[in-house]
Amino acid sequence: MTDLVRINELTRYFEIGGGKRVHAVDKVSFAIGEREIVGLVGESGSGKSTLGKTMLGLHDKTSGTVTYRGETLPAHYSSKDFQRFARKMQMIFQDPYSSLNPRMTVGEIITEGLLLHGLATASAARDKAAHWLERVGLHADHMSRYPHEFSGGQRQRIGIARALILEPEFVVCDEPISALDVSVQAQVVNLLNELKQSLGLTMLFIAHDLSMVRYVSDRMAVMYLGSLVEIGPVNDVYFNPLHPYTQILIASNPEPDPNTERARLSTPITGEIPSPVNVPEGCRFASRCPKVMDVCRQKTPQLQNVDGRFVACHLY
Numbered sequence: 001m002t003d004l005v006r007i008n009e010l011t012r013y014f015e016i017g018g019g020k021r022v023h024a025v026d027k028v029s030f031a032i033g034e035r036e037i038v039g040l041v042g043e044s045g046s047g048k049s050t051l052g053k054t055m056l057g058l059h060d061k062t063s064g065t066v067t068y069r070g071e072t073l074p075a076h077y078s079s080k081d082f083q084r085f086a087r088k089m090q091m092i093f094q095d096p097y098s099s100l101n102p103r104m105t106v107g108e109i110i111t112e113g114l115l116l117h118g119l120a121t122a123s124a125a126r127d128k129a130a131h132w133l134e135r136v137g138l139h140a141d142h143m144s145r146y147p148h149e150f151s152g153g154q155r156q157r158i159g160i161a162r163a164l165i166l167e168p169e170f171v172v173c174d175e176p177i178s179a180l181d182v183s184v185q186a187q188v189v190n191l192l193n194e195l196k197q198s199l200g201l202t203m204l205f206i207a208h209d210l211s212m213v214r215y216v217s218d219r220m221a222v223m224y225l226g227s228l229v230e231i232g233p234v235n236d237v238y239f240n241p242l243h244p245y246t247q248i249l250i251a252s253n254p255e256p257d258p259n260t261e262r263a264r265l266s267t268p269i270t271g272e273i274p275s276p277v278n279v280p281e282g283c284r285f286a287s288r289c290p291k292v293m294d295v296c297r298q299k300t301p302q303l304q305n306v307d308g309r310f311v312a313c314h315l316y
């Protein structure tokens, strides 16, 4: 599989004054193949959303690189760069309520990117918007309405149409269903799955719900406190997690199918996630890990290949 996007030691710190900084994303490296979906999981505050936004250039990176089809992306996009890179890499946001401008009509929202960057005439943009509204299960005549006239699930469909009208190849879905009622979550996931198949999209699918990640993803990546701790084929990671954090995360996720077998760890996760400002020496999970050893507090474990997946843990 050819890599579409590759990140190498991608790092994003937020300066918070007093010489302190939040280590939101720290030296994360992996690649996503063309038409591949990588599900990214981890607790709140693990850096998932920041990683997705930094990959797309929505956050400036502190260090590291993002390459797209082998070309290193610039730190800031010029108008020419937008056409070459940014329109090809879009984001579907978590909260369909706050990500749509309430003063703009749906037509204006969906066509904004095309018109702003001179990618279509006004009438061609409206034709495309009508097409994409229908494509995501809404109606062309919804264009003159405002976001507040729609339900949460419909607003997320508007957000999907806004991203896809630019004909991206790579989409970061940042918890696209977590703000929706359970009854409409499956509809939106099915829509994303259908669009992935028909458009050949490559995706980073960020989510809390591991069952959903398993359903849509080819590989699963696990982040803890800004670091990548495990990444591998989705069923390998889900049914036989190797990193103690992944084991606990998966064991604590409700299993929708009681007949499904998967690895479970009897020890529940305890303790608070350490502050991303004062990142501990050695393994970042050591303060909560039931298998901690002396070496874990002294030496930072690096990702290494273990039976076809990559794990950062001194047990391997």
Ligand code: SF4
Residues within 6 Å of the ligand: 243, 244, 245, 283, 284, 285, 286, 287, 289, 290, 291, 292, 293, 296, 301, 312, 313, 314, 315
């Ligand atoms: Fe636990 Fe040590 Fe592995 Fe970290 S390196 S996850 S503390 S066993």
